[in-house]
Amino acid sequence: MSCQLPDDCLEEIFEFLETDKFTLYSCLLVNRLWCKISVRILWRNTFDLIYHEKSSNIYPSILSTLIACLPDESKNLLYNNGISISPPTSKPLLFNYASFFKTLTILGISRMIASVLKDKLSLISKDKNSLVVNEIIKMFANQIPSLKKLNYYHLYYYNNHKFNISFPQFPGMNDLSELCCKSDLPSDFFYQLTQICHNLQSISVDFSSSIKDELKELISSQNNLKNFNLSAFNGGSWNDIIPVITEHSHTITKLKFRSNDNNSSFSFISSFSNLQELLFSFLDGVLEDFRRLQYVNFPKLQILKIPYKRPKPEYVINFLENNGKNLKKFYTSENDRDLSLSIAQFCPNLTSLFIVFNDGELDILKTILINCQYLESIKIRCGKDCLSEKEVLETVAKYSPNNFRELKIHHHITCSDASPNDLESFFMCWERRTPKKLLSFIIIGELPFTIIGSMEYHLYCGYNSFEALKVIEKYKNLGTIKFVTKSEGEVDEKEEDQYRHS
Template sequence: MPQLSSDCLNDILEYLEDDMITLHSCLLVNRLWCEVSVRIFWRNSLNYRDSNLRTLIACLPTESKEILSKNRIIISTQTSKLPIFNYASFCKVLSIRKVQYILKQILRYQQSILFGNLKNNTYILSQELFKLFFNQIGSLKKLDLCLYSNINFNFYPETKDCLKNLPELQWLTDLISAQKNLKHLSIKCNYADDVLEDILSSLTNPNKISKLIYNESFKDFKKLQYAFFLKLQILKIERACPKYELLIKFLENNGKNLRECYISDRNHDSVNSLSLAITKFCPNLKKLFIGNVEYTLITL
């Protein structure tokens, strides 16, 4: 029976990206299947479980293990053998909050420690594990960071190279200025209205942005109305809509190449004026949804 090439096998296994159970079975078929599926299995940290992080902890360098030992952080791992692959290097989607959450659960159920110590130990363990990630990941595709993750990126000089070609960045103003290829920008924050200006000023190449998601938590849309995203194709305004005159000005600047527009609206009295402005400034629009709960498609 002829054997599948690695490229062909990879194309097939790509469909199993979110099916971790089946992917794990593929690891056990033979060496070729293992070499192909292991890269997919470890690609997205959002799919990681307890066992994934225990394996990565076992892969920590001696220096990191000594730091954990000095802080009396002892994590049982599934094996003491050297890893067959450099698992951390396969990660392309890194969720800071998901990794920290799992690490906290590992520490909570393995060690009887007070809440304050749990928080501190989670921070120490996270620092060492993220150091491993940023040292080994050649080029990250997506970084998901929670505002309260307390991650200190000054601790990782390696991030400059790891994140420089990041195409998708989710809430990380500190690193936006290092991005040269940012295409998707999601702006969501509940308590820092002034951060929007910092985000806009940090963008080194805003003309590459093709998708923009804006959340009502930013009360001041005035700064964004004058921003230019000349290649913007998808605009999503979630939960509520800014003042229509501000949004119309934004569309005047950025509507030429817009193909999809989603607006969660509460001011139905102004829908007509907005529709007229969209007709004028968005000649290439294919989809327009205006509505609060159930979006209503308006055909231009």
């Protein structure tokens, strides 16, 4: 006799499958109970798909399903305004899919509608795009019982489509834990949130020249704020809101600063004693403010990232001397010899590293691999004026610590100098390692499309021979490596997830 697991047990099991969409889709077909549980998980973060490459092909399916979920009053309003979108099926929907959403992005909704309706613009006025957007947002406000994440960037135009968005009262935002927004949103929006949301864990704000008092009150009213992402572009600045952020100096553990200039200060974080993660992503300027942080001790800091414009190397060296022992991840595009050597000296517990080595600095890579015995992942730029891939492979094979399991090679300007024999030698060496670990071999470079045997490679990937790619395929099939390719412009660090989509 068959035994059915209790509903709560199934739900807990399916939660672990959230990132495994293929398995969840299979669960839809088992029985109605499995379908009921898995469909909630599949739909709750639907708008996360909006920003994936080639995601526009799913826009019509998502939009037609949401239109079918609209109340009759909204459907009639759209129809009377000449807007007709066919439902996904002639039969009634099995579920109210709109009620499953836990994440909303206003820009995602607008982008989807503009994309689907663009072919109907001869029949539908551009102004009516706003009508569809507002009716869908109103439906979400009435039907989502508990919203967890809201991404709301004020959008007037998208691809020449005009939007006038009116954000309704939204009772389901009582449980909101993550907010991403712009500082110049209407005051009523921030006031509404201040009345019902006091437990935001994460706030991301794109600051313009205008910062409303209601936004300050919203930030000030939070009980246990942990993450804050500050973004200021095109003349915007977060300086006026620093006193409010500082009120949460004892609870905030992650701070990320993004800007295209150096007009916004960040030295105020010296009092944030519980910081675990710091990101300084500035596209211009010299980060002189870092001078004030170089001797500050952050006893819990584990992640430090400075991907673009860098402080003076001596500032970073002093900072690492004070904080390097606890660092687990360190990323910088700096290529200073003394700074590189200081990593080996002051950061013995690193698990992940990206730093630029100049040509002739193979000895520094060797020293880091020997001194950082907990290192699991390293990203290295190879090519002109940088290390050669052949030398990198030899050094990693010989000196990488036992826990090492991920090698990222960024082919910079030129092709790889590693021959098929060099690759074969490296993979054979890895095959003989004790203990044996699957190596993630990640190539970052140009990615045209080619096919080798049964394998599809979206790459030129810096290799100039099919023989090299065949060697990679061979050891991928043997289970020695997991091979991944990424374009040079692709964001390849999870912590650079795009909270800012405007």
